[in-house]
Amino acid sequence: MEKIQVDIKDVLQTVSKADIEALRPEADEALAKLTDGTGLGADFLGWVKLPTETSEALLNDLIAAANNLREHCDAVVCIGIGGSYLGAKAVIAALGNQLGTTPAGSPEILFAGQNIGEDYLYDLMEHLRGRRFGIIVISKSGTTTEPAIAFRLLKSMLEQQVGREEAAKLIVAITDAHKGALRSLATTEGYKTFVIEDNVGGRFSVLTPVGLLPIAVAGYDIKALVAGAREMEQATLTGADNSAMTYAMTRNALYRAGKKIEILVNYNPNLHFFNEWWKQLYGESEGKDHKGIFPAAVDNSTDLHSMGQWIQDGERIIFESVISVRDQRHEVRIPTDSDNLDGLNYLAGKRVDEVNKMAELGTRIAHVDGGVPNMRIVMPRLSEQFLGQLIYFFEAACGISGYLLGVNPFNQPGVEAYKSNMFALLEKPGYEEATKAIKSRL
Amino acid sequence: MEKIQVDIKDVLQTVSKADIEALRPEADEALAKLTDGTGLGADFLGWVKLPTETSEALLNDLIAAANNLREHCDAVVCIGIGGSYLGAKAVIAALGNQLGTTPAGSPEILFAGQNIGEDYLYDLMEHLRGRRFGIIVISKSGTTTEPAIAFRLLKSMLEQQVGREEAAKLIVAITDAHKGALRSLATTEGYKTFVIEDNVGGRFSVLTPVGLLPIAVAGYDIKALVAGAREMEQATLTGADNSAMTYAMTRNALYRAGKKIEILVNYNPNLHFFNEWWKQLYGESEGKDHKGIFPAAVDNSTDLHSMGQWIQDGERIIFESVISVRDQRHEVRIPTDSDNLDGLNYLAGKRVDEVNKMAELGTRIAHVDGGVPNMRIVMPRLSEQFLGQLIYFFEAACGISGYLLGVNPFNQPGVEAYKSNMFALLEKPGYEEATKAIKSRL
16 A cells, blocks of 8 residues: 655754654654543544544535535535635645636535635625525534624525525535534524534544535545545554654654744645645644744745745754655646757656656755755655545644644644634623723723 | 835834834945945845836836737736746735636736646646637746746647747747847747846846736736835835835844744735735845744734634744735625524624724734734735835835845845756756766765
8 A cells, every 4th residue: 555655864964863763752652642542632632533433424425415515506615714624625725726627517616714804705705696606614613703704694695596495405514513503503494514523623624524525525535535544544553654753753853953943845736725734733733832833834846936045045943844746647748849949958858747856856955955954755646545644644743743842732722812802802792891901902 | 195004013012112223223224225236236226216217118018018918818827936926926916806806808817837837737738728828928038947848838839729920929028138048039939028127136026027017917007006116115215204114123123032933914815925925025035144034924814723823822933014904995794694693793784804803903912912023014905006015115125124134135046056956957958067966966
């Protein structure tokens, strides 16, 4: 079975094998805590065995719900924020094409409730006006401000277009099993629903219905995605594959050696939103108690002409983790040109990806020479299977890494601070005291 | 005249007014160096007086060339990388809508040559097959690998579709005035051309034909864009407006106080690529000699549910600069709901942007309370005029800031390192020795 691989040889100029291995006892302990639930945040370990525990029946139910939307809709809007947005977006973008086209026969996949942009919502509604659209609304409580606003607007628009009864058949709710505003509404209106389990946090939810339903609606094979994750789960938990452990130990060794920023690098524009998903996974898991590696990302070779100078020669507080995709989906060869004014004939007949691979290798050598440790995460291709492996790899490594850092990787107390202030400023009922306090500061 | 404003009161918990003012003599000197050309990199100061020196005749010529493409093309591909990509992309995205729609009557604007993604090029060519498309190719030399590959492929495709003679009328080259591969080709083929002046570096080129032509093709008012930049140029150079100076001094004071990362923040999805443009401008100008602030960016409130936790509570080595857009283009009000299950009726009748503004204010208070200094850059709206002001503001501040840091803000020696390695690995003629050397290391 092919699997993604991690190569750490190009960090060894900065941290030694001994530095990294010194973390193994802690890392072994961290992995044990993840499997036996004895570490911090143990209420949120539902993701650890999720791939193997996901039933065929659930996957079939998701595919049936997806097919219903695919059949009746030209566009489907996924409403959610944070983990209820990034996982689906990342996988759909990775499997799709960058011109925004979905596979033949699939509806256009749109996102809402991931921001509060008034113009964004206006443009989105104009884009949907008069079209056959459906909604997947994702919220544990149903009251998170961003998605709740978007859902009010789009539900109302859909009901005006097709009537309340018909709209109810085009709305799927992914929410708490029993309680909350969205569960109540779904029961009243008779929406098809899927459950957000209590023990899986948002940023670990891409392999639950939260991510799987939008991915299935877009036309991708969620069984293969889960199967890939299952391969990595089994390999990681049995110790047959140490790549998650290696990645977690290495990045912590680099952090302890003063490398404050990790840049996740891709050479494939399709991975842009995968990088964004990774930033949430690691930033929200580790950025607490005034510590944690700052997660950043670049899309190369685009950003070699943007952040490249800084990476090559700025402060030496960074390291890079490069996702390297071995095989591309399509073949494009560089044509020959009789005039050769651009001097490119030395590349004629080569595949574009051969040049990209040499850009990647040339960059790695240049950056390592410049004092930037590089890890390399190699995957065979951007398929459902290997994306499933990559997702589980990063999730497992994140849990281990958070424990190595000494934080609870499964909470996000800092996300509440802006919300409380916002509610106070908006004079939300129940926030009267907070409103008075914050207004006196302005 | 309305102008963008900078507010620094929320950094004063970290650096005092005195700390900032201590930099004024150096900053005054830096500004003088920019205007009299006595500082480092003085060969690249063409951008300083560019807005006032841009002639009406050039703008009219650009508009005429744009109108020709608009008339004959359903899609126009802009080929360029780095500064030959990001400026146009940033302005077009800021003025456009996030569903990818261009103004009525405008062609679809696409980009190529900003990466070496084989699948990206394949998907792009499939997207263009059989359609009436034009090309704007932007390269000083005409031999930069990424755009040269894309241009070979797309030129060949266009010539196959419409014939060589017709293709020549649909290609515009923006290149060196006299020399280089693209200039030679343009002369031979009779392409319409515009000049990249020697004294304006790529990342400062958005207000030259490099940025202006694509922006005009997309249907936006380049005269208003240049007029806005001119307002800021005159105000900055006469000392009537100190905002660029203030921003430069403040961020350097914060850097000297140990804040290693600047996060440019927006609350408007349209500004995502403006943030990317800013990252190139500052990263490439300052990231050298093992120093410089690391430029990062977030799109809020989206990223409050991703990077928000880290910003609130991670290592205290960051500060934020928030671009706050006062007025939105469209009005969307939150509807009332008789059931109010989502509890949002306290917001019913309010504009979506009122909620967004309270998210912004609530976040600023939370982050400042959490130890993250905040600057605020306020602009009236996302119009050509104010984007022109903002561009010049950031460019001027970048020049001043680079001199305060003690680097040459106008070179980018580090960008060459990966290129040399790549050429050696690809066995480019002339690199025989380097090829031997690099292969012996593998």
